Amino acid sequence: MSKELLEEWKEIAKKIKKYDKKYAHGIPLISDFSYDALKQRLEDIEKIIGKQRNSPLNTIGEVEEKTVDHATPMLSLDHGYGANSISDFYKKIYNATKSTYEKAVPKMIIEHKIDGVAVSIRYENGAIKYVLTRGDGFAGIDITKQSKYIKGIPQNISLKDFDIRGEIYMTFEDFDKTQGFKSPRNATTGIIRSKEMDFIASHNLQFIAHGFVNKGNFEQYSEGIEFIKNAGFQISDYHISKSEQESIEIFEKFDRDSVPYPIDGMVFKINDLNLCEQLGHHRTAPRYAFAAKFPPKNTKTFIKNIEFQVGKFGTITPVAEVNSIEIDGVMIQKVSMHNMAELQNKKYNIGDEIIIARAGDVIPYILSKESSGEKSFELPNQCPVCNFKLIWDSVTMRCTNGWNCNAQALLRIEHFVSRKAMNISGLGAKNIEKLFNADIVKKPNDIFNIINLVLNNDEVIKKLLGTKVAQNTFESIQKNKKLSLSRFIYCLCIPNIGHGMAKTIATHCITFDNFINIFQSDQIEIKGVGPMIIESIKKFISEEKWIYDAYQKIEII
Ligand SMILES: [Zn+2]
Structure with missing residues (x-):
């Protein structure tokens, strides 16, 4: 793994x-x-x-408040983006139903995917028993009281027992009258949880039905939904599509601005309820339905170039340089392509049209490929920095040239002085590179040479770093060379050893000499330290001779 x-x-x-x-x-x-x-x-x-x-x-979502169990779990829908995802859904249906592309294609109902709050309504003896939000799919928040103030939820129906599923939403027009909400859905979520019934009533929330739990005597979904409509519910405009091509056309030609409420895609459901029953569910969603979402318009761009970055242990990460595009107010020029296997499997090329995504502080990455460029692209077989031959290692490629690869050497030195490690000020990536190129710092332990250079008023170091920065760096090293064993182990940059693991090991070993002795022995047993970690440390301390010199320069406290 x-x-x-x-x-x-x-x-x-x-x-x-x-x-x-x-x-x-x-x-x-x-x-x-x-x-x-x-x-x-x-x-x-x-x-x-x-x-x-x-x-x-x-799970489908998070529930924290007091909740009520759904009589039947409220699953979500599998979904994807764009027309390609519809073809993929059809392929799954073809496979599952053993039909061919040409004949016996199941008829598909196409409905709006409304961007609101999904709820389940249960009627018993013709009267509302409860209205629950989806919650985590198994239990939701009870909004039965609030439902009286939502347009389109009849309090009584002619059927005795019935479970209806649908969406509470707000139209754009009503949203314009609200204050302090970011979107119609955000407003719906906020208002519906209010305990102030007047507040709910003053907003025109509405309900649209898009499903029912027991198929009863219905053979087709369309019969059921028409029945619901006649019972007094609002339903979405729907279309019965006879082929994959027709479904894709409807999706592609659909004008989102033509409906008064927010929709973020279209839902495709097999109309034949017996077939639906046969297909059943997987762990969170039914197999007979699919939601194709509209890709946000502004996230499509083109791959201009593909670069390869070298990590501190030689892992090669492909990065796509793209035509600049703004997402959530941030200009994006480079996106991660995850790993080499992904680059190879998805056959990314320069010129490809791609959809990219950005989430929080995660580096933006490619979500899907829309169309292929013309240029062909080949995976590198040499390290882009040191030209060493690359090897495959699981899903990544790796440069195994170690300290002889400048990219890896610089990153390991950067790690040694970084904030969570030695925490040396004045030594950012640029300054480290200057010292590296001037042959002053080639390995992490060389940073202690800066002490003598500054004490001797060395001209070169002053010129490279500037007098003030050189002085600050000197003081910072003097101050921070007293550190705990756990921090020192972390500084060393041993593969797979983070802060937590360094602490576990330091607690067990107590001194640096013990640490070395223990990991040079053949029988190692430390609670919480697995064989992979042990192997990693053994290899590291036998290969990395500089750590003994570094240890002489610091003081364990
Ligand atoms: Zn290299």
């Missing part, structure tokens, strides 16, 4: 959980598109490293 992917997975999972929590309180921190992009990335990673426990993909 790739350690880097697992780390990335953890970081994204943490973010999604945070966003879910805020979203449940009506505070969306990022755009839907960016949120979906994060989830998509998580899914891609899980395809490589396997499904993870506690994955945000296993």
